[in-house]
Amino acid sequence: MKKKMFFTALLAGLNCVSISAQVGSVGINTASPGSSLTVNGSFAATYRVVTASGTIGANDYYIAYNGTINGTLTLPAAINGTGNFAGRTYHFKNTGGATLTIxxxxxxxxxxxxxxxxxxPSITVPSGYYAFLVNKGAVTGTTWELVLVSSSNSMPSVNQTYLFSSAQQNAFKQTCTATTGPTWQKTEIKYNQGMDINTGNVLDLSSGRFKAPADGYYMIYGSAQFDNSEISGQPGFAWCVLYLVKNFATTPNNQLVQNLHTNPGIFAPGIVSAVVHLNKDETVSMASAAQLNGGGPQYQVTSTSIYGYKIAN
Structure with a gap:
């Protein structure tokens, strides 16, 4: 033991490094450590680049995932008793173009x-994002704690916000069923002229529904022009409403916001917007309802547009 201590001291001296101990604390390049370990200088730990799925080991510290396809890195299994690594930290950076799952x-x-x-059971780290985890010391349940997930860019990429945008021109008019009884008849608005932007095909053109690709908060904005100029007789609107509706397919009355006009004539504009939390695969649709003076069965909307994006997890 004495030989080992002598060799350590000799090695430190040869490298001009001062190692001091004070009341159970250790200092490197300082004679008065203020913490259990005080380093008066730079610090280095393992930096490893991986390009495929794999496991994280005891000697890992900072892992850069530079894969071109989606990959999964699995954290080490908890250890009960001797060898328990409570407080161990791992840093992950997705430097590739695919999605990393931890x-x-x-x-x-x-x-x-x-x-x-x-x-x-897992978290996703999009391209350009960083994740920091710490081990809690538990051997079952939540054994790891996610400290931080953040982007190294001030503005996330389109792929990370799922931006979508579509607009119909005046030439296209969608015919909708008018309300003729006590129950308001809602019609989902569709976008037959296609998309300007549809990241990940998050907007279904056939149904007009935006489908959340991941849990989070989303900003949705829509507009439409109620226009009966091509309906026979040009009937005026008794009232017309533009909506944003959550999960229209299963709960068509679950409107998030509405814009109502009463007796506007044969034209009426509508604008709606909302910030909404959606679980993965929940939907938001823009929809309309209207009743005509004289109780006609049909009306039209035109110049419809919708856009949205994810704003937060």
């Missing part, structure tokens, strides 16, 4: 502070 081991979970009180 997965807990087996049935273990990652505490992502989602408000539900339960963890998740």
């Amino acid at each position: 997965s807990a081991n087996g049935t273990e979970l990652i505490d992502d502070q989602n408000g539900a009180g339960t963890g998740v």
Whole structure:
């Protein structure tokens, strides 16, 4: 033991490094460490680049995923008793163009502070994003804690916000069923003239529904012109309403916001917008309803547009 201590001291001296201990604390290049370990100088840990799925080891610290296809990196399994690595940290950066998934081991979970009180088996790190995790020391349940997920860019890319945008011109008019009884008849607005932007095909042109590709908060904006100029007799509107509706297919009365006009004549504009939290695969549609003076069965909308994007997880 004495020989080992002598060799360590000799090595430190040869490298002009001062190692001092004070009341259980260790200082490097300082004689008065203020913490259990104080380093008066630079610090280095393992930097590893990976391009495919794999497991994270005890010697890993910072991992850059530079894969061209989606990949999964699996965290090490918890250890009970001797060898428990509570407080171990890992840093991940997705430097490639695909999606990185960080997965807990087996049935273990990652505490992502989602408000539900339960963890998740994995998290995703989009291209350009960074994730920081720390081990909680537990051996079951949420064994890891997600400290931070952030982007290295001030503005995320289109792929990370799922931007979509579409607009119909005046030449296209959608014919809708008018309300003739006590129950308002809602019609989803479609965009037959296609998309200017449709990242990941998040907007279904055949139904007019935006489908959330991931949990998060989304900004949705829509507009339309109620226009009966080509309906026989040009009937005036008794009232007309433009909506944003959540999950129209299953709950068509779940409107998020509406814009109402009463007795506007044969024309009326509508503008709607909302910030809404959506779970993965939930939808938002722009829809309309109208009743005509004289109780006609049909009306038309034109110049419709919709756009949106994800604003937060």
